[in-house]
Amino acid sequence: MAHTPLPSARDSMEQDQFLTILSREDALARFEAALFPRALPSERRSLAGALGCALAEDIVAPIDVPPFDRSNVDGFAVRSADLSSVSEAAPVRLKLNDEVIACGIAPEKPVLSGTATSIATGGPVPRGADAIVMVEHTQPTGPRAIEVRRAASPGQFVSYAGSDIARGEALLRAGTLIGSREIGMLAACGIERVSVVRRPRVAVISTGDELVQPGQPLRPAAIYDTNGAIVTAAITENGGDATFLGAIPDNEQQLESAMRKALANSDMLVLSGGTSKGAGDVSHRIIARLGKPGIIAHGVALKPGKPLCLAVCDGKPVIILPGFPTSAMFTFHDMIVPVLRRMAGLPPRSDAKVAAKIPVRIASELGRTEFVMVSLVEGADGLIAYPTGKGSGAITSFAQADGFLKIDALADQMPAGSETEVTLFTPHVRVPDLVIVGSHCTGLDLVTAPLARAGLVVRSIAVGSLGGLAAAKRGECDFAPIHLFDEKSETYNTPFLSEGLELVVGWRRMQGIVFRQDDKRFEGLSAQDAVRAALADPACIMVNRNQGAGTRILIDRLLGEARPDGYWNQPRSHNAVAAAVAQHRADWGMTIAPVAHATGLGFIPLAEEHYDFALVKARKQRPAVQAFLDALASDESRAALARAGFRPA
Amino acid sequence: MAHTPLPSARDSMEQDQFLTILSREDALARFEAALFPRALPSERRSLAGALGCALAEDIVAPIDVPPFDRSNVDGFAVRSADLSSVSEAAPVRLKLNDEVIACGIAPEKPVLSGTATSIATGGPVPRGADAIVMVEHTQPTGPRAIEVRRAASPGQFVSYAGSDIARGEALLRAGTLIGSREIGMLAACGIERVSVVRRPRVAVISTGDELVQPGQPLRPAAIYDTNGAIVTAAITENGGDATFLGAIPDNEQQLESAMRKALANSDMLVLSGGTSKGAGDVSHRIIARLGKPGIIAHGVALKPGKPLCLAVCDGKPVIILPGFPTSAMFTFHDMIVPVLRRMAGLPPRSDAKVAAKIPVRIASELGRTEFVMVSLVEGADGLIAYPTGKGSGAITSFAQADGFLKIDALADQMPAGSETEVTLFTPHVRVPDLVIVGSHCTGLDLVTAPLARAGLVVRSIAVGSLGGLAAAKRGECDFAPIHLFDEKSETYNTPFLSEGLELVVGWRRMQGIVFRQDDKRFEGLSAQDAVRAALADPACIMVNRNQGAGTRILIDRLLGEARPDGYWNQPRSHNAVAAAVAQHRADWGMTIAPVAHATGLGFIPLAEEHYDFALVKARKQRPAVQAFLDALASDESRAALARAGFRPA
Known part of the structure; x- marks a missing residue:
């Protein structure tokens, strides 16, 4: 066993009492004060x-551009005084000099009064000439003369030396x-060749015994190292020269050696991982030994991102990002990018901001500046900012957000309907063409695939059936996918529609009991018999679903008054049920057939759930809505749904 | 001599009659129709x-993220039912299981009723447990038990498998x-590893005998190849993989061989150069032989950019950009980037737009959509868009612009004061901190250097003294640098100030006669005698200055009634005068001492010109204005001005 989290967590709590939690602004100001001003190393580059x-x-x-008085047209270099009285009725004849000035050809003969020299665009104006006549405004008269019918003003069609630069x-x-x-x-x-600020060399280390690099097989209880790749890419995006040194296990000696080596070869070191306090402490202890002044801020009154640690070791910034991906990325964006860009000599990133309304109340923790990742959709009267709220442990909270809003440290909430300012991650919002808010289903991805191929931007926000209905009523989406069972009428979805909404029939999803295929207790049984068998075995643990889920209603009907072991394990998705059974967290549960099959579980079918769409009538004529309806009805979608284990209605 | 521009220019005029000049929109639509839809080659990348x-x-x-039910905190995995009645007053004691779940450690023992298992953040929740209690909310009681004083709701601090992805x-x-x-x-x-659209390989060729690559010495009459480098970089910026193949002389055989080879090894070929019609024709003739369908558009009703040529040869786009840098860059930006990004699989570049007012009338050519490059400054009531109007032959017109405005093909002008929409080249406008509009002087760069070092953005727009005064009166700038001589009072600048403006004294620039050092005619003479000597020699040619220039007044006084050869050669800058003399376009002229010395010319001093600043009083308290005033008075600036040949006042 690698380490005992209990004692080290306590140590760190005690340690925390000696460390002040700084405000975001203080932490950044102290960090920058310890790093700047500094000389930025430069290098010569082509x-x-x-x-x-x-x-x-x-x-x-170093030179004039153009380097000489240049003709801007194909024509003839002339003296403007020779043409002062010229007109259509009174043309002037000029003798052609025995020279043709092409590009790159230096003139050798002067333009004397009464003469002209043939000159190409870009050619140097010869001595004596002060204007150019376009070839189109001349006529040849004989072999070595031209007739001009328009006056020429001094400097006409000439770009003088140095007029550009x-x-x-x-x-x-x-x-x-x-x-x-x-x-x-x-x-x-x-x-x-010019002298440019050398890109800061940034070493990136992930820490944690549990990390597996992408491309490698995943061990049980392990997770893929997300931060290593994302931090490396974000450094590149912000002018750094990133080197990812892999994931180092939580071994103090090994980690210190890796950190020292990384820092010696780079201008900056970014660590991430160490989600648990115990693991983080190892890195903190090492930083204290790496150089002066050491840790500048450990713990910032910032959410997400409280565990952020900022240090400067012998002039080089050393950062420990929080382990959770959204915390790591947000703090990197907010606190590290400004420093990195400054070290790269780049101007501060300019973040665009837009006004938006929030559709739901957002609770916030008093005393910490809270940043809420949001995705934007077009509402009836302006932009609506939906929290992408899967929490700081989720990568999608950050990755699928268009930007973020800020809740002041002194506020404990932002009420529904508040007008707020959203800082965008990229300069332009592309408002999606089709907005789907409600319960997500992998079948939905199959139906929207042709829309995506056609270049339509489809945004699907998973907030559950009831959340979707509420959004649809507020006119914030085009469709709300729902699968709500009405116990009174024993029908799906239709009873839940209110005015302004219309039902679009989707597909059926077979629900049933899942179990591990090697579990002989359920072999060959009906759903009712399977549950009876499970209840009869005290060692058998179930996994339930959350209150309000259609699946939960089916489970409760099968269980009656029974409350077996695992009843309070109530995840919110079909996938979580399958994972719990597959990973021996539970022995049975209820999910839909496609998920059961994808997870390789045994499946006993019970009843079909209706996955339909509440369509906002006022939006029906939109091209993207029509495209969705066409796709839903298409043979292609129906075949794809059937292949994936759904039954198109 | 490489070629005769006259006959080939005529040929091309006749040829033009067979080619329809297309509108910008038609040309782009036909070009895209010939190229898309097309399969985009892909490649696997890390x-x-x-x-x-x-x-x-x-x-x-391919997997659930997180892959298992994960603890979000350091603490203990419990059964929530065990803690349903717990409170501060009635704590519950749980026996600790003999297991510690760290990150990456799969649990082996179930959490039975009345027990808890120590778990670290990120650890997988063991069988039987349905909630996590934070370590901070527990007390150890004896070696193998804890006391809990808060209830735990089911699922508390658990992220379920698949809840993120x-x-x-x-x-x-x-x-x-x-x-x-x-x-x-x-x-x-x-x-x-993922499959990505392979970056389109784009070959870039410059054409023209006159082109010299940067870094090489410049021959007389030659110019540096600007387009090769800028097009190569712009391709990189827009998702292409550019290969610059150098400048090829205007030799049909050599050029065809280079074009065929380039096209064989790439997905797209971009030619630029060939400023003269004759040179362009060579490339056009070659394209006609390279593949079907050949030329799609030759000549577009677009300004700048009329000579643009768009072709498709056996499925590959071949483009001849206009030779002039601003024409080349603007047409590349407007017509080629959309195609390149589409071939790279990238979304269309989203151009930000801002509203702005134009301070001066802009004339436009009827029948061509005209794009005017502008730079933006903050006016009294919104943004002001100044044309960076050095013409399509200038690189700075494009390079120093913030964006462009569009004048419809059917309009022959845009009146002063018009509200217009400016499309930005980069998503955000950084409004400059200090705006200087008027006559430019290299001494000014010395004074603003410390402001630039301090991070202030200084924008200097060269429109001459009178243009600067007008801008200052309209409140569009902070300072207008002027050097206006009042013949009545025989004083500089002060007589020209109107209400709201205040004179800030700048420096003196010594004006004098310049001549080539090996020209014995002027050796040892005074300015008056030098002019007398020049007038006495009919072979001696002068270079004048433009009407309105302070220098011109001095010249006219010296000349009296005389109008010698070269009088009508009237460039607008000190540098152009020096270049004309150095390059034998003229034998003498009048310029300022620093320019004469930098060009290596002989110099006969005549009189000092006063280069001062009209300060807009209402802006005096701005920090950047104060910083400029400080810099102007500083010893550093005064020393730098003196070193450069100016006399600080």
């Missing part, structure tokens, strides 16, 4: 290699982010 | 390598742009 980097030096234009002017300032446009300015001046 | 790519396949979650759900759709958040979702499911 123009192509400098794309996306910050310029490390002021650039003064003047030698000696400040072309670009240090700190400028180099994009294609800056590269163009440098190239125009003949500059091929 | 997660890290997939950053910034578009997913080529729908991804279905459910096995079988559509995780990401084909076409999704992979950022760090998407990488997090894939990693959470253990996916390490």
Whole structure:
């Protein structure tokens, strides 16, 4: 056994009393004060290699651009004074000089009064000439002369030397982010190499015995290392040069050695993992030995992200991100990105903000600034911000959010209907074409697949059947997928529709008892007999469903008054039931056939559940709604649903 | 001599009669119709390598995340029913099971009634347990038991299997742009490689005898190849894999061989250069032989960008960009980027738009949709859009613009004061901290350098002294740098100030006669004598300055009634005068000492010009204005100005 969480958790509680929990603003200010100002190391790069980097030096234009007085058209270099009296009625004849000025050809002969020199666009204007006449406004008269019928003003069609960029002017300032446009300015001046701020080298280490790298098989009780990949990518996105050093087990000696080596070879070290306090403590103890001043902030009054630890060791930032993915990503975004961009010489990321209304009350913890991840949909009168609330332990809370809203440390809630400001993760919101709010089903993904292929953006927000109905009544979605059983009428869904909603029939999902295929107790039994057999065996544990689920009603009917072991284990999804049985957390439960089969469980069918859609009538004519209805009725969808184990209605 | 522009230009005019000039919209629609729909080649990439790519396949979650019912806290796995009646007054004692569940450790023993199992955050909930009690809410009682003083609701601090991501759900759709958040979702499911749309391989060729690559010395009459570098970078910025093949001279055989080879190894070919019609024709003739259907649009009713040529050769797009940098970049941005992003599987670039007012009338050509590059400053009541109008031949017109406005093909102008919509090149406008509109001087760059170092954004818009005064009167800038000589009072600048403006004294610039150092005609003469000597020699050519320039007044005084050769050569800048003399376009002219010295010319001082600032009084208290005033008075600036040849006042 690796370690005992109980004692170390207590140690850390005691330790916490000596550490002040800082506000988000204080923590960031102290962290930045310990790191800046600092010299940013620079390196010389070719123009192509400098794309996306910050310029490390002021650039003064070394030449004039254009470098000479240039013709802007194909035509003839002339003296404007020769053409001062010219008109259609009184054309002027000019003798052609024995020279043709192409691009790249320096003129050798002057344009004397009464003459003209043939010149191509981009050619240098010859001595004596002060204007260009376009070829279209001339006529050849004989082999070596032209006739001109329009006057030419001095400087006509001439770009003077230095009129674009003047030698000696400040072309670009240090700190400028180099994009294609800056590269163009440098190239125009003949500059091929520039000094740029070297990308900060950032080492990333995941910690935890339980972590398995993506691509490897998952052991029981282990999880995939999410933070390693996401932090590495986020560093790249923000101007860092990231090196992921893998997941290190919670072994103090091994971890210290890895951290020392990583820090020696980089400008910054980011650790993540260590979800438990015990594991985190190991890293904290090591940081205290890595260099001065050490830990700047350990614990920030920020939600998600309280366990964030900020340190500076001999001038290099060392960060321990919280282990939970959404906490890790949000704190990285909010607290680490500003520092990383500053070390990379990049301008602060500018976050776009939009106004939105929240559809539901959001509770908040007093005393911590709380950031709530939200996804945006178009409501009847503006944007609606739905909390993507699967919690800080979920990766999807962050990954599927469009942005976040902030609840002040002094507020304990944000009431439903509040107007709020949402900071966007990407500059533009693409409001989805089709919004589906309610109970999710993998069958739904099959029906929306052709819409996605056609470029429509479909947003599906899983809030359960009742939450979906409420959203539909408020007009915040197009469809609410529901599977609500009315015990009075013994029918599905229709009794729950209110005015403005219309039922669109979806599909049937067979519900039944699941058990492990090697469990002989249930072999060959009916659902009723299977439950009887389970109740007869005191060692047999069930897994239930949450109150309000249609499945729960079926279970309660089978159980009658019985409350067997496991009755209070009440997950909220079909998948969780299957996982509990497959992993021996329970011996039986009730789920739908496709989930049972995907998990490789035995399945005893009981009854069909109706998975239908409450359609918001006012939205029926929208193209995306029609596209969904077409897809639902299509042979393609029906076949795909049948293959996946659903029964199209 | 490479080619004769005259005949080929005529040929192309005749050819043009057979080619319809298409509207921008028609040209793009036909180009896209010839290219799409098309299969987008895909490739497998590791997660890290997939950053910034578009997913080529729908991804279905292969596992539940979390994969098991997980504890969200450090504490004890319990049966909630055991704690149903617990309170501070009536604590319950639970016997500790002989097991500690750390992260990554699968539980082996069930939690029976009356017992609890120690569990770390992230640990799998054992069989029998249905809730977690936080360690903080317990007390150890003896070595193997705990006392609990709070009730636990079923499911408390448990994240059920699949509650984050459910096995079988559509995780990401084909076409999704992979950022760090998407990488997090894939990693959470253990996916390490994904199929992404392969970046389109784009070959870039510059054409033109006159082109020199940056980093190489510039020959007379040659210019640096700007488009090669800028197009290559812009392709990279928009999801392409660009290969720059260098500049090819205007030789049909050599160019065709290079184009065929480039096209064979890539998905797209972009040519640029060929500013003259003659040079362009070579590429057009070659394209006609490269594959079907060939040229789709040659000439688009678009300004800048009319000469754009769009072709499709055996399914691959081939584009000839106009040679002038702003034309090339704007047409690339407007017409090529949409196609490139679509080939890369990327969503259309979303351009942000802002409302702005134009301070000056903008003339436009009837019959062509005209795009005017603008830079934005904050006015008294909203954003002001200044045309960066150095023309399509200038790189800075595009590179220094914040965005562009559109003038309809049917309009011949946009009146001063019009409200218009500006499409931004980057999602956010950073309104500059300090706006300087007027006459530019390289000395100004020296004074603003410390502001730039301090992170202030300084925008300097060169519109000449009078344009600056007008902007200052309208309150569109902080300072207008001016050097206006009043002939009546024989003083500089002060007589030109109107109400609301205040003079800030800048520096003096010595004006004088410039000549090539090896020109013995001017050796040892005073300015007056030098002009007399020049007038006496009919072979001697001058370069003048534009009407309205302070320098022009000095020149006219020296010349009196004389109108020597070159009088009508009237460039608008000190640098152009120096370049004309250095390059033998002229033999003498008048410019300022620092420019004369930088160009290596002989200089005969004549009179000092006063370069001062009209300060908008209402803006005086702004921090950036104060910072500028401080910088102007600083020893650092004064020393830098003196070193550069200016005389601080």
